[in-house]
Amino acid sequence: MAVEVVNTEESSIPQEEMVEKKIEAETEAETDPVPVQTEKKVEAEAVTVPVVEKAASFREESNFLSDLKESERKALFDLRARVEEAISTKSLFVEKEKEKEKEEEGEEVKCVGEGDKLEEEVFLWGVPLLPTKGTDATDVLLLKFLRAREFKPKEAFDMLRKTLIWRKSQNIDSILCDEKNNPNSDLDEACFIDGRDREGHPVCYNVLGGLSNTGLFETEEGRESLVRWRVRMMEKGIGMLEFEPGQVVSMTQVVDLKDAPRPGKKGVRAVLKRVVDVLQDNYPEMVARTIFINVPFWYYALSAIVAPFLTQRTKSKFILSRPATTNETLLKYISPEALPIAYGGLKREGYTEFSLEDDVSEMFVKANSTETIEIPAPQVGSTLVWDLSVLGWEVNYKEEFIPSDEGSYAVIIRKGKKLNSQEGLVHNSFKNNEAGKVVLTIENNSQKKKKVLYRHKAKFLPAKGC
Numbered sequence: 392m393a394v395e396v397v398n399t400e401e402s403s404i405p406q407e408e409m410v411e412k413k414i415e416a417e418t419e420a421e422t423d424p425v426p427v428q429t430e431k432k433v434e435a436e437a438v439t440v441p442v443v444e445k446a447a448s449f450r451e452e453s454n455f456l457s458d459l460k461e462s463e464r465k466a467l468f469d470l471r472a473r474v475e476e477a478i479s480t481k482s483l484f485v486e487k488e489k490e491k492e493k494e495e496e497g498e499e500v501k502c503v504g505e506g507d508k509l510e511e512e513v514f515l516w517g518v519p520l521l522p523t524k525g526t527d528a529t530d531v532l533l534l535k536f537l538r539a540r541e542f543k544p545k546e547a548f549d550m551l552r553k554t555l556i557w558r559k560s561q562n563i564d565s566i567l568c569d570e571k572n573n574p575n576s577d578l579d580e581a582c583f584i585d586g587r588d589r590e591g592h593p594v595c596y597n598v599l600g601g602l603s604n605t606g607l608f609e610t611e612e613g614r615e616s617l618v619r620w621r622v623r624m625m626e627k628g629i630g631m632l633e634f635e636p637g638q639v640v641s642m643t644q645v646v647d648l649k650d651a652p653r654p655g656k657k658g659v660r661a662v663l664k665r666v667v668d669v670l671q672d673n674y675p676e677m678v679a680r681t682i683f684i685n686v687p688f689w690y691y692a693l694s695a696i697v698a699p700f701l702t703q704r705t706k707s708k709f710i711l712s713r714p715a716t717t718n719e720t721l722l723k724y725i726s727p728e729a730l731p732i733a734y735g736g737l738k739r740e741g742y743t744e745f746s747l748e749d750d751v752s753e754m755f756v757k758a759n760s761t762e763t764i765e766i767p768a769p770q771v772g773s774t775l776v777w778d779l780s781v782l783g784w785e786v787n788y789k790e791e792f793i794p795s796d797e798g799s800y801a802v803i804i805r806k807g808k809k810l811n812s813q814e815g816l817v818h819n820s821f822k823n824n825e826a827g828k829v830v831l832t833i834e835n836n837s838q839k840k841k842k843v844l845y846r847h848k849a850k851f852l853p854a855k856g857c
Contacts, residue, residue: 600650
């Protein structure tokens with residue numbers, strides 16, 4: 392799914408300022424929901440500011456050397472040589488401009504290291520960078536920098552060098568200690584890693600609505616903590632990657648824009664630009680895709696501000712989903728058993744009744760129709776357990792046990808009731824005293840079909856000894 396993005400070549404600072412003023416004016420308006428007609432009008436105005444084009448959807452490339460084009464292999468060998476020389480001459484941590492100035496002034500060029508041994512054992516995310524002492528993981532990492540710079544070895548090397556210098560200056564290698572020394576529950580709820588997507592990428596959820604009332608945007612110290620917190624989450628996610636050919640070497644980002652602070656709010660744009668710059672400059676090809684969910688109408692105006700800071704390759708990884716299609720969009724990329732219940736999945740914190748190995752089934756209930764799910768219970772004394780979720784809800788739902796013996800009475804487990812959109816997950820269990828089946832009934836009286844996700848299992852108590 393391609394995303395509408397701004398053509399950076401035709402964007403200009405005056406246009407950005409004009410869009411920002413428009414957004415700031417909207418921010419001062421009432422926060423009541425905008426009528427449909429007004430929303431369409433504002434959205435239409437927003438997208439006329441920049442020139443809009445379609446970005447081709449992103450596909451992750453192979454990291455096997457044999458799959459590279461000849462030109463790409465040559466670029467990799469060139470970058471290897473540059474890194475090898477820089478490490479052997481102890482100049483990897485010296486910015487080129489400063490190195491040239493010192494050489495012209497006759498000064499000795501020194502690296503930003505702690506002795507010769509450290510300079511010979513340069514690592515990035517646990518991967519050795521010295522090619523002659525490295526592994527396949529070294530090539531995988533170098534390919535990330537090459538792809539971020541369109542396989543231009545010189546530009547890729549400069550990016551790698553600047554990343555290493557930035558990491559030393561900001562003490563990034565120990566940033567995960569910040570979480571232990573300076574816990575911040577507000578930020579932890581606003582950004583967290585939870586499970587993996589269908590392709591095995593770790594999924595990082597960014598719930599921006601949780602930042603609206605933190606006050607962190609208003610001070611320089613607060614803005615700096617937001618940037619560092621975001622970097623920390625990247626480092627945590629990268630710790631779950633395997634830098635080997637054929638393995639998962641990138642993450643999936645989910646950005647929830649529901650109740651997110653608007654760019655007109657004080658300090659928001661500054662933080663946004665800083666985060667974009669830091670991640671794009673120092674974490675090349677670490678994100679397989681970014682899924683924006685609950686996208687509000689003002690996002691299209693925001694794109695006019697953000698787009699100039701992004702490469703076309705980065706923008707090709709963007710997927711947009713309006714509130715009405717959020718759950719369906721996420722389920723395309725994340726399996727229901729791995730997707731949190733807040734987003735229409737069946738996963739909830741601390742819940743051990745089902746595991747990721749338990750299959751989830753799905754069915755559709757057509758408009759103005761009824762469907763049933765039958766859970767067989769042939770063995771007496773078993774406990775049946777089930778989970779069920781309906782995307783969009785607004786259905787009538789009931790549960791009952793139907794005995795196999797026609798002379799027995801049915802048992803109402805859950806009376807028929809209309810379930811609204813606030814329902815996150817139906818979970819229930821039933822112990823049968825006779826053979827039969829549990830029947831779940833979903834009645835859809837709306838004009839749209841509904842997707843149902845469900846799973847079930849039977850638990851049996853071990854037989855008692857004599």
